[in-house]
Amino acid sequence: MWDIGGQESLRTSWKTYYTNTKAVIMVVDSSDTDRLHIAKRELHQMVESESLSEASVLIFANKQDVKGALSSAKVSEALGLTTLKDRQWHIQACSALTGDGLYDGLDWIVAQIGGQ
Numbered sequence: 001m002w003d004i005g006g007q008e009s010l011r012t013s014w015k016t017y018y019t020n021t022k023a024v025i026m027v028v029d030s031s032d033t034d035r036l037h038i039a040k041r042e043l044h045q046m047v048e049s050e051s052l053s054e055a056s057v058l059i060f061a062n063k064q065d066v067k068g069a070l071s072s073a074k075v076s077e078a079l080g081l082t083t084l085k086d087r088q089w090h091i092q093a094c095s096a097l098t099g100d101g102l103y104d105g106l107d108w109i110v111a112q113i114g115g116q
Ligand SMILES: Nc1nc2c(ncn2[C@@H]2O[C@H](COP(=O)(O)OP(=O)(O)OP(=O)(O)O)[C@@H](O)[C@H]2O)c(=O)[nH]1
Pocket: 004, 005, 006, 007, 027, 062, 063, 064, 065, 066, 094, 095, 096, 097, 098
């Protein structure tokens, strides 16, 4: 498992991790509504990679504890998740601060890649 930084300067190196990747977890700040369009762009660009054609994608709609955070449905809409075709994907509301939703998301990933 690799934990890859999301800041702009590191994004060009993401592709070096794609080979043999079974699942991608993208953690999105649900309270940072101004930058969700960037997360959308980066997500769609990433899944276009041939090396990730078989990979399942879990989106954590994080920071649900923050007042004004978007619901997972709203984050899903902002990220255009329904346009992801031929792909196992799931969005999970969570808070890394309280722990809410973390195991639910990880259980989904385990169910996806378990037995592979
Ligand atoms: N309130 C709240 N704050 C959070 C939550 N998750 C992370 N944070 C805060 O958000 C800030 C950034 O968290 P990081 O864990 O550094 O974010 P990151 O995505 O790993 O950052 P990069 O690896 O640099 O992309 C820190 O101040 C965290 O404490 C959350 O669920 N709720």
